[in-house]
Amino acid sequence: MKISGAQAFIKCLQEQGVDTIFGFPGGAVIEIYDELNKTDVIKHVLVRHEQAAVHAADGYARVKGEVGVALVTSGPGATNTVTGIASAYCDSIPIVVFTGQVPTQLIGNDAFQEVDIVGITRPCTKHNYLVKKPEDLVPTIREAFHIARTGRPGPVLIDLPKDVVGAMINFPEMKQVKMRTYRPTYEPHPGQVEKACKAILKAKRPVIYAGGGVVLSDANEELTALARKLNIPVTMTLMGLGGFPGTDSLSMGMLGMHGTYYANMAVAKSDLLISVGARFDDRVTGRIDAFAPDAKIIHIDIDPSSISKNVKVDIPIVADCRHALAAMNTWIDRKIDPADHGGKTAAWLEKIAAWRNKHPLAYKEDGDVIKPQFVVEKLHELTGGEAIISTEVGQNQMWAAQFYHFNHPGSFLTSGGLGVMGYGFPAAIGAQMAAPDRTVIDVAGDGSIQMNIQELATARQYGCPVKIAILNNGYLGMVRQWQELFFDKNYSATPLDVSPDFVALAQAYGGVGLRAKTKSEVEPVIREALKTDNVVIMDFVVSREEGVYPMVPAGKATTEMLLV
Amino acid sequence: MRHVISVLLQNKPGVLSRVTGLFSGRGFNIESLSVAQTIDPEVSCLTLTTKGDDMIVEQITKQLHKLIDVIKVTDMNETESxxxxxxxxxxxxxxxxxxxxxxxxxxxxxxxxxxxxxxxxxxxxxxxxxxxxxxxxxxxxxxxxxxxxxxxxxxxxxxx
Known part of the structure; x- marks a missing residue:
């Protein structure tokens, strides 16, 4: 029996285990929306801007550990997804974005709402497709999900011409996707594993540098086992937070531009750097020739193009992080008794403890003025460290990363690579859809929250009790901080002279608005928010010119930190 | 140094632009480019010459490998050809x-x-x-x- 392309689309999603999609309708996808409204197997979440659909799918994917899906129309619907796709690409998040397209016979004719979205997104997707024949629809969707979720995950876009979706087709049987040209390497090379393990056992000052790959491959347990077995200190990138328990005594927190003093010092003085699923980003390395100058470097990554891209690697292991770490743990367990070996790094850990005592992660109190870091600490305390935290981008993002000590993977959602202001709130909505019983908090700035504030309506419509904590300093704070430090306090275009009354704004959408102006009001506001079963904006009026420290100025060595 | 890179790829629309996009996106120039079908009509062979130090060419080769439609990449400088x-x-x-x-x-x-x-x-x-x-x-x-x-x-x- 033949079914329509739109029906096949829904059947395909079901087959892939998708139960929630984020989207916004339009002429080119109206056939799909017609079918969506007739089925209850897939929940469609109507966002208020297409960018938010992609961020929500991204947040959903990170929390659920499955492929997130967005559906938008052609033309502007498609172009509005580009930022979200580029962000997911930088952060290796598995999503599939479906865009409508004008009918095939009109493609290339400058038709109404026509845009070459496959061309536009070619450099920011893992792969993309224009489906030109109805019989290709189902195999393409299956291949897209396979590509999105395997190897180094990433966004895949499928452009669906209106006539393809409208055509009648036979629904082909599900077969395992086999691709001639795409076979990611999961298993590590045993010889490389052995080399790496020998280097680790020999090292006197080893450091584990864990990135987003640890979170994406669920390698946290294997990583924790390795670190604890040999007492190796661990530092994490922004994307790696949660990949190792932040409250563990071996955790040095984040490294890099706003990393801790002790993490940056430890990396700089290490003799072995064990990089797991990280990519030596410039925000991590600072001046590249001064990054871990005395260290031998082991690099585990599923993407061979990450290896030796920025820093020359001594022992590369191309593999899934979890598989590689498991193999290393097995090798080490066979060779040595960890009880004899665990004390080998004692002097090194003491040295790190001394750095930590000298310059702990800290901020200065200021009477009853609310310090933004204090708000994040209180959020941690009052949620028991168990909330899912999303962030916008800028100071709010860094304070959340520094002061909410993440213990679990998938609990910190941030646009790490692309740095998208406006990511956090829609991502939080997606996260809340994926985990209805968890507390989800978007740590935001008064600037970035306004980039997707319209999603308050989405949160209300679907009963998403996301909590937004605005660290309101009346500035585009991170740029202001750079202007303060490097441009003689020439605050060009960073003061937000006009902002909405966020409390009233929340109420206007039918949500709850709360405000704290003094330190003593912070806790009651958070408590009130946490027990509210509705979307809440907490407007924290914080000290205006607080900076994020430590800070490595761009282009400097990571040991040249500006401290509190 | 001049490198001749040979790439086997799926003979499909848009594939060439994925390859050239890798170069333009990184600000590298392609000095010459030649593409045609191989003995297998589903596969094309693309030969290009570019200039760059070994680290850049290694990165280009890896990025080419990463493209879903690319079957094989050979840096001809490394083989007798x-x-x-x-x-x-x-x-x-x-x-x-x-x-x-x-x-x-x-x-x-x-x-x-x-x-x-x-x-x-x-x-x-x-x-x-x-x-x-x-x-x-x-x-x-x-x-x-x-x-x-x-x-x-x-x-x-x-x-x-």
């Missing part, structure tokens, strides 16, 4: 030089493919060094136009 390029050169050929042009072309085993009262168009095939030599020799006589195919390259078969 046969390299060829063809040029059609229109050279001034008037009363005093017509015979000389023919002699030169003969030395390079080229042939005349178009004749007019004042010029010859000649076809020459060979590695890039040979084309350079013939162009250098013809230049004083007066080259009016050159069209080149770009390099193609094939690995030599194992001898044993």
């Amino acid at each position: 046969v390299e060829r390029e063809m040029a059609i050169i229109r050279v001034k050929a008037e009363a005093g030089t017509r015979a000389e042009v023919l002699r030169i072309i003969d030395i390079f085993r080229g042939k005349v493919v178009d004749v007019s009262p004042k010029s010859y168009a000649v076809e020459v095939t060979g590695p890039a060094s040979k084309l350079k030599a013939v162009i250098d020799i013809l230049r004083p006589i007066g080259i009016q136009e050159i069209v080149r195919t770009g390099v193609i390259s094939m690995s030599r078969a194992k001898k044993s």
Whole structure:
């Protein structure tokens, strides 16, 4: 029996285990929306801007550990997804974005709402497709999900011409996707594993540098086992937070531009750097020739193009992080008794403890003025460290990363690579859809929250009790901080002279608005928010010119930190 | 350093632009490019030449591998290979030089493919060094136009 392309689309999603999609309708996808409204197997979440659909799918994917899906129309619907796709690409998040397209016979004719979205997104997707024949629809969707979720995950876009979706087709049987040209390497090379393990056992000052790959491959347990077995200190990138328990005594927190003093010092003085699923980003390395100058470097990554891209690697292991770490743990367990070996790094850990005592992660109190870091600490305390935290981008993002000590993977959602202001709130909505019983908090700035504030309506419509904590300093704070430090306090275009009354704004959408102006009001506001079963904006009026420290100025060595 | 990179890829629309996009997106120039179907109609072979230090070329090679539609990437600098390029050169050929042009072309085993009262168009095939030599020799006589195919390259078969 033949079914329509739109029906096949829904059947395909079901087959892939998708139960929630984020989207916004339009002429080119109206056939799909017609079918969506007739089925209850897939929940469609109507966002208020297409960018938010992609961020929500991204947040959903990170929390659920499955492929997130967005559906938008052609033309502007498609172009509005580009930022979200580029962000997911930088952060290796598995999503599939479906865009409508004008009918095939009109493609290339400058038709109404026509845009070459496959061309536009070619450099920011893992792969993309224009489906030109109805019989290709189902195999393409299956291949897209396979590509999105395997190897180094990433966004895949499928452009669906209106006539393809409208055509009648036979629904082909599900077969395992086999691709001639795409076979990611999961298993590590045993010889490389052995080399790496020998280097680790020999090292006197080893450091584990864990990135987003640890979170994406669920390698946290294997990583924790390795670190604890040999007492190796661990530092994490922004994307790696949660990949190792932040409250563990071996955790040095984040490294890099706003990393801790002790993490940056430890990396700089290490003799072995064990990089797991990280990519030596410039925000991590600072001046590249001064990054871990005395260290031998082991690099585990599923993407061979990450290896030796920025820093020359001594022992590369191309593999899934979890598989590689498991193999290393097995090798080490066979060779040595960890009880004899665990004390080998004692002097090194003491040295790190001394750095930590000298310059702990800290901020200065200021009477009853609310310090933004204090708000994040209180959020941690009052949620028991168990909330899912999303962030916008800028100071709010860094304070959340520094002061909410993440213990679990998938609990910190941030646009790490692309740095998208406006990511956090829609991502939080997606996260809340994926985990209805968890507390989800978007740590935001008064600037970035306004980039997707319209999603308050989405949160209300679907009963998403996301909590937004605005660290309101009346500035585009991170740029202001750079202007303060490097441009003689020439605050060009960073003061937000006009902002909405966020409390009233929340109420206007039918949500709850709360405000704290003094330190003593912070806790009651958070408590009130946490027990509210509705979307809440907490407007924290914080000290205006607080900076994020430590800070490595761009282009400097990571040991040249500006401290509190 | 000049590198000749050979890429086997799926013969599908848009694939070439994925490859060239990798170069333009990183600000690298492609010096020559040649693409055509292989013995398998579903597969094309693309040969390109580019300049860059080894780390850049290694990165390009890895990025090419990463493209879903790419089957195989070979840096021909790392293997023994046969390299060829063809040029059609229109050279001034008037009363005093017509015979000389023919002699030169003969030395390079080229042939005349178009004749007019004042010029010859000649076809020459060979590695890039040979084309350079013939162009250098013809230049004083007066080259009016050159069209080149770009390099193609094939690995030599194992001898044993």
